[in-house]
Amino acid sequence: MSPDAVAFERLRAAFRWEIPERFNIAEAICDRWARREPERLAILTKHPGHALEPTSYGELARASHALAAGLAKRGVARGDRIAVLLPQGAEAVVAHLACSRLGGVAVPLALAFGPDAIEYRLADADARAVVTCAAGLEKLAEIETHLPELSVVVSTDGAEGGALDYRALVAEGGEVPFVDTTPDDPALMIYTSGTTGPPKGALHGGRVLLGHLPGFGLTHDGFPRDGDRGWTPADWAWAGGLLNLLMPCLYEGVAVVAQPTTKFNPNAAFALIEEAKVKNAFIPPTALRLMAQVEAPRERWPGIALRTLVSAGERLTEASFDWCREALGVPVNEVYGQTECNYVLASAASLGVSRAGFTGKPVPGHEVALFDEEGAPCRPGEQGEICIRRPDPVMFLEYWRQPEATATRFRGDWLRTGDQAVMDEEGYFRFVGRDDDVITSSGYRIGPSDIEDCLARHPAVALAAAxxxxxxxxxxxxKAFVQLRPGVEATEALAEELKRFVRQRLSHHEYPREIAFVDQLPLTTTGKIIRRELRGRG
Incomplete structure (x- = not known):
């Protein structure tokens, strides 16, 4: 074990949580900075064709107080669910802050969702209010008659169809009394991605933010430092975008770059990193694979100067691991977690905890282990289910109104993730796949990630799913579904070549006996492959 890795283990051994008795997200990520330095930069928003638009902590505080006051006048109160259906931008932060000021439960939703997906989540949450934009209003118009609990709709694009004008509410001003909340009071409800069944609302206390900070500081190498500035292409409606970057940055007084878009463009990503002087990025693996298809990025955008890079959401391929060092000049630290319990495994290259093909080790403050199907601890080298011991600040309180589903996630004090992994002799975890995704063939249990990683190394392949x-x-x-790079022709000869490519690099039992070429792989709004949809294609 390297001296740096020994230092990492010492950090783990010495770590103790210090969770305060009272905690409020609005106070933590905005007000304490607004009081000290009201002009301190908080958000930089990039609209296409326009210069970066700055928003200070003071502006966020004033706008969120006014929005909270406007919602309170219309009957929105403590404990109510308030949906945030907005793209990245200052308005989304204001909506979250306003919810926290009221003691409400913020329900972030992705604009990429269709009307049915939005209706399901709003109805399941019994949402009382929603803050949205023109695109969101258009979808709400199709479903609002099915949402009797939804009584207040606020639009950032003006009053239309009965919606309240966000700007008018902010211009009215006003404040709301401070709401005294504890770290365990419900503050945030993030819906699971629905890769293995109907989405469920994972209810979190405000402590979830505090639980992310130790891992965030490690993976971003002593964050914050002078000049740090955060950015992620991940939707802020996802735990990754919201808790893996936005809120920890604001908590530490570091400005966040926002780009209101629902479709990822790798060229635009490079240009934004350069223009906005991004130093700290969280980029999901799918986005990294798309960025790797852009030739000579540092030559085309010489001002790129990332200091830290983190990735999570799916297993990071070894090809992406290598590309980040070579093309971006920065190591990528992989993170593992779920909507229910996030940022619990991680790499920390600056401390010597970094290995291609492995997620990393348990973050200080989190106890993570592998168990077999009988509930017995796995030995090094044995595949088992990733489990996390409670209590843990990042662990969800419950599934919203689903006590049975909540209970089934636990075996004693251990949260069962349903994800399979292997741990080596040095304590590194290698992600294999979800229980539902593991393939049983001729007595072998095969994780799809290794096959997808191997296929991604072939020069013809853009994305792959097994x-x-x-x-x-x-x-x-x-069976592998393959999305080819632009200009590559799908032929039977190429399919046979890809089969040989995997068989020669992995093993005879792991290679795909069938390959189907697709124009585009089905992805969730968070960039995860929807394998159950592919399984349905036969």
């Missing part, structure tokens, strides 16, 4: 296809002889065979 699933199990029922087979009478082998139980299942591996």
């Amino acid at each position: 699933v199990g296809k029922p087979d009478p002889m082998r139980t299942e065979i591996v």
Whole structure:
């Protein structure tokens, strides 16, 4: 073990949580900075064709107090669910702050969702209010008659169809009395991505933000430092965008770059990193793979000077791990977690905890272990289910109105993630896949990530997904769905070449016996492959 890795283990051994008795997210990520330095930069918003638009902590405080006052006048109160259906930008932060000021429960939703997906979440949450924009209003118009609990709609694009004008409410001003909240009071409800079933509302206390800070500081190498500035292409409606970057940055007084868009463009990402002087980025693996298809980025955008880079959401391929060092000049620290319990495993390259193909080790403050199907601890090298011991500040309080579903996630004091991994002798975790995604073929249990990682190394492949296809002889065979790079022709010869490519680099039992070329892989709004949809294609 390297001296740096020894230092990491000492950090883990010495760590103790210090959770205050009272905690409010608005106070933590805005007000304490607004009182000290009201002009301190908080958000830099990039609209296409326009210069970066700055918003200070003082402006966020004033606007969020006014919005909270406007919502309170219309009956929105403590404990109510308030949906935030907005793109990245200062308005989304204001909506979250206003919710916290009222003691409400913020429900972030992605604008990329269709009307049915939005209706499901708003109805399930019994949302009382929603803050949205013109694009969101258009979708709400199709479903509002099915949402009797939704009584207040605020639009950042003006009063339309009965919506209140966000700017008019902010211009009215006003303040609301301070709401005394504890770290365990419900503050945030993030819906699971629905990759393995209907989305569930994971209810979190305000402590979830505090629980992210130790890992965030490690993966961003002593964050914050002078000149730091954060950015992520991840939707702020996802735990990754909201808690893996936005809120920790604001908590530490570091400005965040916002780009209101629902579709990722790798060229635009490079240009934004340069223009906005981004130093600290959180970029999901799918986005990194798309960025890797852009030739010579540092030559085209010489002002790029990232200090730290973190990735999470799916397993990071070894090809992406290598590309970040070579093309961006910065190591990428991988993070593992779920909507229910996030940022619990991580790499920390500055402390010597970094290895291609491995997520990393348990972050100080989090106890993570692997258990077999019988509930026995796994030995090094054995595959098992990732479990996290409670209590833990990042762990969800419950699934909203689903006590049985909540109970089934626990075995004693251990949260069962449903994710499979292997831990080596040095304590590194290598992610294998979800229980539902693991392929059983000829007695072998095969994780899709290794196959997808291997396929991604082929120069013709842009993205790949591996699933199990029922087979009478082998139980299942591996079937790969492949999205090719632009200009590459899908041929039978290429399919055979890809099969050989995997067989030669992995093993005979892991190579895909079938390959299907697709124009585009189905992805969640967070960039995760929807494998259950692919399994349904046969």
